[in-house]
Amino acid sequence: MFTIAGCTKKTDVFVFDCVIYDHRVDTPVSNAAVTMSVQNAVGGFNPNFNVVGTATTDANGRFYIEVDKAVYYSYRLEVSHPQHFEGTFAINPDDVPFSTAYANTFNLEPKAWIATSVFNQNGSQTVTFALDAETDECTNCCTDNARIIQGFPVDTTFVCQVYGQQTANINGTYVDNNGGIFQIAESAFVPAFDTTTINIIY
Numbered sequence: 001m002f003t004i005a006g007c008t009k010k011t012d013v014f015v016f017d018c019v020i021y022d023h024r025v026d027t028p029v030s031n032a033a034v035t036m037s038v039q040n041a042v043g044g045f046n047p048n049f050n051v052v053g054t055a056t057t058d059a060n061g062r063f064y065i066e067v068d069k070a071v072y073y074s075y076r077l078e079v080s081h082p083q084h085f086e087g088t089f090a091i092n093p094d095d096v097p098f099s100t101a102y103a104n105t106f107n108l109e110p111k112a113w114i115a116t117s118v119f120n121q122n123g124s125q126t127v128t129f130a131l132d133a134e135t136d137e138c139t140n141c142c143t144d145n146a147r148i149i150q151g152f153p154v155d156t157t158f159v160c161q162v163y164g165q166q167t168a169n170i171n172g173t174y175v176d177n178n179g180g181i182f183q184i185a186e187s188a189f190v191p192a193f194d195t196t197t198i199n200i201i202y
Helices: none
Strands: 013-022 033-040 050-056 062-068 072-081 084-091 105-107 111-119 126-132 147-150 155-163 166-175 181-190 195-201
Touching: 013 072, 033 062, 050 062, 084 105, 111 126, 111 181, 155 166, 166 195, 181 195
Parallel strands: 013 105, 111 195
Antiparallel strands: 013 062, 033 050, 033 072, 072 084, 111 155, 126 147, 126 166, 166 181
16 A cells, blocks of 8 residues: 655645835845734734734745734735835735735835035025935935025035935026026936935036
C-alpha cells in the first residue's frame, strides 16, 4: 500500500500577496518594511489598530502576509523605505477574498530634494518667490508658500523634500534699486534620490 502525501493549503488565514512599486521611477521597491494592522470587530467597534503581520519586500517588490481569519472593520498597510516617502494604505475587508490571495500593487513616491539658492548681486532690496512641485506632508517637505526676502546682501539656500522624477518651477518677482519690478521664472527637472539646485540671482 502506498500513501501519497501532498501539501495542505491553509484555510484558516487570509492571504495578502502584494507588490510595492515606484511608478515614477518605474521599478519595484525592494527591502521595504511592511506592517499589516487590523481593526478587530470582536466585541463591538474598536478604533485601535493591532499589528498582525510584518514582511520585507523581495527583489521584485513582493511581500506575503497571512492574517488569521476573523471579522475585521479595516486593514491598514504601512510601508517604509529609506529612499521613499512612507505610505499608508487602507484595505476594505469586503475586497479580501475568502479562499484566494488578495493581490494588489501599492505605490511609494521616491524622495528628492530641492536646494533653492538665493543670491543678491545687484543690491536689490526685495525678492518674492514660491516653489511649485508635488510633495508629501512631512515636516521638511517643500510648500507652495511665498517667501519674501528683504535687505542686502543675501546669499542663502533653502533645502526641502519633494517627489522625485518631476519638473519643479519657481516663480516670483524682485524689485531693483529704481523701483522696477522684474519677473523670476526658473524650472528644473528633479531626479529621484538626488538634490537639485535651482538658482535665483537678482
